[in-house]
Amino acid sequence: MFDGLSAFPLTPMDGESVDLKSLGKLVSRAAEAGADSLGVLGSTGNYAYLSREERRTVLETAVGAANGVPVLAGVGAVRTRDVLAHAGDAHSAGASALLLAPVSYQKLSDAEVFGLFETVASESDLPVVVYDNPGTTGFSFSDDLLARIARIPGVASIKIPPPPSGEVAARISKLKPGLPEQVSLGISGDWVAAEALLAGCNVWYSVIAGVLPRHARTLVDHAIAGRRDLALADSEALEPLWSLFRTYGSLRVTAALAEDLGVVPSSALPLPLRGLDSRGREKVAEAIGQCNLEA
Amino acid sequence: MFDGLSAFPLTPMDGESVDLKSLGKLVSRAAEAGADSLGVLGSTGNYAYLSREERRTVLETAVGAANGVPVLAGVGAVRTRDVLAHAGDAHSAGASALLLAPVSYQKLSDAEVFGLFETVASESDLPVVVYDNPGTTGFSFSDDLLARIARIPGVASIKIPPPPSGEVAARISKLKPGLPEQVSLGISGDWVAAEALLAGCNVWYSVIAGVLPRHARTLVDHAIAGRRDLALADSEALEPLWSLFRTYGSLRVTAALAEDLGVVPSSALPLPLRGLDSRGREKVAEAIGQCNLEA
Numbered sequence: 001m002f003d004g005l006s007a008f009p010l011t012p013m014d015g016e017s018v019d020l021k022s023l024g025k026l027v028s029r030a031a032e033a034g035a036d037s038l039g040v041l042g043s044t045g046n047y048a049y050l051s052r053e054e055r056r057t058v059l060e061t062a063v064g065a066a067n068g069v070p071v072l073a074g075v076g077a078v079r080t081r082d083v084l085a086h087a088g089d090a091h092s093a094g095a096s097a098l099l100l101a102p103v104s105y106q107k108l109s110d111a112e113v114f115g116l117f118e119t120v121a122s123e124s125d126l127p128v129v130v131y132d133n134p135g136t137t138g139f140s141f142s143d144d145l146l147a148r149i150a151r152i153p154g155v156a157s158i159k160i161p162p163p164p165s166g167e168v169a170a171r172i173s174k175l176k177p178g179l180p181e182q183v184s185l186g187i188s189g190d191w192v193a194a195e196a197l198l199a200g201c202n203v204w205y206s207v208i209a210g211v212l213p214r215h216a217r218t219l220v221d222h223a224i225a226g227r228r229d230l231a232l233a234d235s236e237a238l239e240p241l242w243s244l245f246r247t248y249g250s251l252r253v254t255a256a257l258a259e260d261l262g263v264v265p266s267s268a269l270p271l272p273l274r275g276l277d278s279r280g281r282e283k284v285a286e287a288i289g290q291c292n293l294e295a
Numbered sequence: 296m297f298d299g300l301s302a303f304p305l306t307p308m309d310g311e312s313v314d315l316k317s318l319g320k321l322v323s324r325a326a327e328a329g330a331d332s333l334g335v336l337g338s339t340g341n342y343a344y345l346s347r348e349e350r351r352t353v354l355e356t357a358v359g360a361a362n363g364v365p366v367l368a369g370v371g372a373v374r375t376r377d378v379l380a381h382a383g384d385a386h387s388a389g390a391s392a393l394l395l396a397p398v399s400y401q402k403l404s405d406a407e408v409f410g411l412f413e414t415v416a417s418e419s420d421l422p423v424v425v426y427d428n429p430g431t432t433g434f435s436f437s438d439d440l441l442a443r444i445a446r447i448p449g450v451a452s453i454k455i456p457p458p459p460s461g462e463v464a465a466r467i468s469k470l471k472p473g474l475p476e477q478v479s480l481g482i483s484g485d486w487v488a489a490e491a492l493l494a495g496c497n498v499w500y501s502v503i504a505g506v507l508p509r510h511a512r513t514l515v516d517h518a519i520a521g522r523r524d525l526a527l528a529d530s531e532a533l534e535p536l537w538s539l540f541r542t543y544g545s546l547r548v549t550a551a552l553a554e555d556l557g558v559v560p561s562s563a564l565p566l567p568l569r570g571l572d573s574r575g576r577e578k579v580a581e582a583i584g585q586c587n588l589e590a
Contacts, residue, residue, distance in 0.1 A: 048400035080566035105343035
C-alpha cells in the first residue's frame with residue numbers, strides 16, 4: 001500500500017460545498033488508471049478547510065468510488081482531540097491508512113510533534129503516514145525526529161517535501177538509512193518524483209496523478225523497472241506544468257488544469273483561497289498545449 | 296475601545312475542557328484593574344484550538360464577567376465561512392469587536408487576505424481589529440497591504456507584532472502615517488510595549504495584562520501621561536519575564552506564571568501543546584522572585 005503510485009485527488013467544490021459527484025469521478029479515474037493507493041484529503045484535497053462532517057462524507061464517497069484501491073485519509077488538525085476524531089471517522093469510513101501532518105498555530109516543539117504521532121499511532125488501528133510539509137504546517141522535521149517517529153509502532157511511511165533541484169539523490173541517500181526497513185519513503189513535489197523514485201524512494205505521493213493518472217502511472221512503471229531515461233523523459237515532458245507548480249503552488253495549478261481538461265466542472269477553492277488569476281489561467285492553457293495534454 | 300490597555304486573558308483548560316470558571320475570574324480581575332478592553336480568544340486564548348461551541352461559550356462567559364468592559368473576540372479560522380460563523384457568534388454573545396488574523400494552511404496571497412477582511416468587515420456590524428502575527432499565521436503583511444486594509448470601512452485598529460529591539464520607534468513612525476487617522480495602532484510583544492506606546496501606538500494588546508493587569512495598567516498610565524522614564528522603568532522591572540517570553544513564547548510562560556501565582560488552578564494547554572518543561576518552570580519561578588511578583 002505504501003509503494004508505487006499514490007494519487008492525491010482534489011476535493012472539488014461547488015461554491016462553498018463539496019462536489020461529491022466530481023470527487024467520486026476523480027477517485028474512480030485514478031483507481032482505474034492503476035494507482036496503488038489514493039491520498040484523499042491531502043493538502044490538494046483541502047482537508048484543512050473542511051468541517052468534520054465534510055471530511056467524513058468525502059472519505060465515504062472516496063472509499064465507495066475506489067473499487068478496492070486503498071484510501072489514505074488526511075486527518076491533520078491543530079488539536080490532537082480533533083485528529084483522533086478524524087482518525088476514528090476514517091476508520092469507520094473504510095480508509096486503509098492515516099495521513100498526518102503536524103498542522104500548527106503555535107509553533108510546535110519536537111517533543112510535541114513526537115507526542116502527537118505517538119498518541120495517534122497508538123490509539124488508531126490504521127497505519128500512519130507522516131506528512132512532512134513545512135510550507136503549510138509551519139513545522140520543520142529534523143532527520144533525527146523523522147527517524148524517531150518512524151520507529152513508533154504503526155508508522156508505515158514518511159512523505160517528504162521536494163529537496164532542492166540537484167540535491168534529490170543526496171537527500172534520499174542521507175535520510176533512508178536512518179529509517180527502519182519496513183517504513184517506506186515517499187516523495188512529494190511532482191517535479192522531482194522521477195529522480196526521487198530512481199534514487200530509492202518507494203512511493204510517489206502525487207498531486208498530478210489526481211488529474212492525469214495514466215501519465216503518472218507510466219512514469220512510475222518506468223522508474224520501478226529502472227528505465228531511467230524513460231522515467232526522466234516522462235517527467236521532462238511535463239516541465240511546463242512543473243514550472244507552474246513551482247511558481248503558483250500545485251493546488252491552484254491543478255485545480256485550473258482539472259477544469260480546463262474537463263475533469264471537474266469547477267476549479268473553485270474554499271474561500272479565502274482563490275484560484276489562479278487570468279494570467280495564471282492563460283499559462284495553464286499554454287502548458288496544456290505544450291504538453292499535448294488530454295484528460 | 297481601541298486605546299490604552301487591552302488585556303488578553305488565557306483560556307484556562309481543565310484537561311481537554313475549557314475551565315470557564317477560571318476564565319471568568321481572569322476576565323473580571325482584568326476588568327476591575329482598569330483594562331480598557333479585553334481581548335478574548337486571542338492567541339493567548341487558544342482560539343485556534345477550540346471548537347465553535349467552545350468559542351461561543353468562552354465569549355458568553357467573558358462578556359458576562361467583563362462588567363461592561365468591551366470584549367474583542369478572536370474570530371480567525373482558515374476558512375472564510377468559519378470566520379463568518381464565529382463573527383456571528385461573537386455578535387450574539389455581546390462582543391464589541393472582532394479580532395481577525397489571516398490564519399492559513401495554503402499560503403495566502405495579498406488579494407486573498409484583502410478579500411477576507413473586506414468580506415468580514417462588510418458582513419459584520421462589529422468593528423474589526425486586524426491581527427498581524429506572522430509567527431502563528433504564516434502570513435506577512437506588507438505596510439502597503441496594512442494601509443489598504445485599514446481603509447476598509449469597519450476596520451478600526453491594527454495589531455502589529457513586536458519590531459526588533461532598537462527599531463520600535465522607527466517602525467511606528469514609518470507605519471502610522473500610512474493609516475487613516477481613525478484607525479488605531481496597537482502593539483503586541485509585551486517587552487516593547489512601553490517603547491511603542493511612547494512612540495505613538497494607541498493601544499497595548501497585552502498578554503501579561505491577562506495575569507498582571509495592575510502592573511500593565513500602571514505602565515500604560517505612565518506612557519499615556521508622557522512619563523517616559525517611569526513607563527520604561529516599569530517595563531524594565533519585568534525584563535526577567537520578557538526574556539522568558541522571547542525564549543519560550545508568551546503563551547507557555549504566561550500559563551506557567553498564572554499557575555505559579557495561583558491565578559489559575561492549572562496551566563494545561565490543549566494537546567498537542569505542552570506547557571514548559573521543568574527547566575522552563577524553574578526559570579519562571581526565578582523570574583517571579585526577581586520581579587517580586589504577586590497576583
